[in-house]
Amino acid sequence: MDNKRFGVAIIGAGDIACMHIDAYLRLAEECEIVAISDLNGAKAEKLLATSGVRADVYMDYAAMLERDDVDVVSVCTPPFLREGPVVAALAAGKHVVCEKPFAASLEECDAMLDAARRYDRKLAVMLQTRFDREVTALRRIIRSGTLGPLAFATAENHHWRGDAYYRKQWRGSWETERGGVLMNLGVHTLDVFLWIVGQLASVKAETGTLGHAIATEDVAAATLRFRDGTIGQFHCTTVHAANRNAMAFVGKTKTAALHPLSFMAMKEDEFGFPIPDPEAEAALAKLAGREGETEPFPEGFAGPIADLFAAIREGREPVTGGGEVRATVEAVTAIYKAAATGREVRLPLSAEDPWYTTEGVRNGMTSR
Ligand SMILES: NC(=O)c1ccc[n+]([C@@H]2O[C@H](COP(=O)([O-])OP(=O)(O)OC[C@H]3O[C@@H](n4cnc5c(N)ncnc54)[C@H](O)[C@@H]3O)[C@@H](O)[C@H]2O)c1
Incomplete structure (x- = not known):
């Protein structure tokens, strides 16, 4: 070969x-x-x-x-x-x-x-979002520990889609699309969000169908607790005119964000109020640029x-191997379960959990 x-x-x-x-x-x-x-x-x-x-x-x-x-x-x-x-x-x-x-x-x-x-x-x-240059740069920075331990991280995947979009035969139904905006569009952003921050410990969530006549959700919002203690917020929708993807990763004195890739760093004055720290911002930008090196793919x-x-x-x-992506499938399931039950869901989900199966997810989401 x-x-x-x-x-x-x-x-x-x-x-x-x-x-x-x-x-x-x-x-x-x-x-x-x-x-x-x-x-x-x-x-x-x-x-x-x-x-x-x-x-x-x-x-x-x-x-x-x-x-x-x-x-x-x-x-x-x-x-x-x-x-x-x-x-x-x-x-x-x-x-x-x-x-x-x-x-x-x-x-x-x-x-x-x-x-x-x-x-x-x-x-x-x-x-394919895992191969975006800005995403790989951001992951490198977060994984290098340069921001320090994260306190907070946010991710949003906002689209606008009209009714004609949902007329495609398999869309908008639990039997054929198997989920709504979270399963099919938000999944790109959720996947890189987890890929950057790490493993989830628990999830609280809401989903709703607010802008289209479909059976699946067109809005999903979740509060995520990562295993390292980071608190995350994730939301996605197809009823947002801004059509925008964004993320922010917040350390104690430094923040990195997408899109565009940008950095902010602060020092404190004698009263504990912020003063810009351009040297730290420049160091983050340099790390993102990695001069002279090209991405392999x-x-x-x-x-x-x-x-x-x-x-x-x-x-x-x-990089997007099935084993790697399993955590994203588990996170989507946990968000659906948390939204349907109104309870916090702890991860990992076991094979004995009714939400482990395709039928369990569908029953859980359609009988709420
Ligand atoms: N990665 C991305 O950014 C991205 C973007 C858009 C769509 N998608 C995904 O791609 C998938 C397909 O979406 P689409 O819009 O192309 O759907 P589509 O309905 O336009 O095309 C699916 C095709 O599969 C064919 N098909 C069904 N059963 C088959 C079988 N047994 N043998 C051979 N062909 C068969 C259908 O006849 C149809 O032509 C979806 O899961 C969608 O979410 C991914």
Whole structure:
């Protein structure tokens, strides 16, 4: 496998598949798209034609997975059709790039992780935000301890989506989307928030459907307690005209924030009031810039894919590996459980917890 180009196949030729195709084309020195499958073969043909890619079209992905020249499979099906194709691709000996949301529940997540272990294949999740330059810089700064112990951290994922957005067949329903704004959009920000700060100890939350006629939530807000004591606030919605993602990490005298990446540092005067500390701010900016060094992987959809290729060659876990992302699945579940029960939820959630299963999450959220 060392110098060979990876043969790539795609399952699901819908809206997001073109982003995977673009990413593979950007990485053409390392890979070649050889096949694509969709229940609607004409849709796959059309996608190939508009992308200028020559590959074979299948309506049955099982037949496509029999090909020896397929090494890596992108799974771009809707959330309720995630586990089947992922496990089938792993069982056929393929490495997998799986679209988000990775799993509707910890049960589904663990089934896919078990398959990756059993068939000794890599499983990466398309959480491309982990490869944003500003996010990686911010993580480096927080993880270096330069801000000191965090007291407080906030993250928001604000979108505006109209009613037509929710007319897509699988959106807005617990059976098919498996969650609302938290599961499908907020998950990007929640994932990097946890990736930067660390493991959760407990969650309190509220969710609601306030701006659309859908069954799933379009607003979610949570207070998070991290294991290191940091208190966090996270909220996401599709009824916010600002369309904005932001984060702030607050140490005793220094703060780092996104977007844009910015820093603030204070010293105290003799009465305990703040005086700006430009030297400390400059030191943080320098750490963020890391002059002369380049990031190993591209931004956007090519990031998780290039990292997966490197992970296969180096025999390591991908940055967005399924095991890495399990904590995000658990956090989403805990937020839903806390919102539905009105109680604080402590982590980890055990396999005996009714909210461990996809059915348990759905029942819990629809019977509130
Ligand atoms: N990473 C991101 O930023 C990002 C952005 C948008 C969407 N997504 C995710 O991508 C996933 C797909 O979203 P979409 O908007 O492309 O959906 P879509 O409905 O446009 O496309 C899904 C496609 O899968 C096909 N499909 C279903 N079952 C199949 C099967 N058994 N075999 C082959 N094809 C099958 C459907 O026919 C359809 O063409 C969702 O989970 C969504 O949340 C991720």
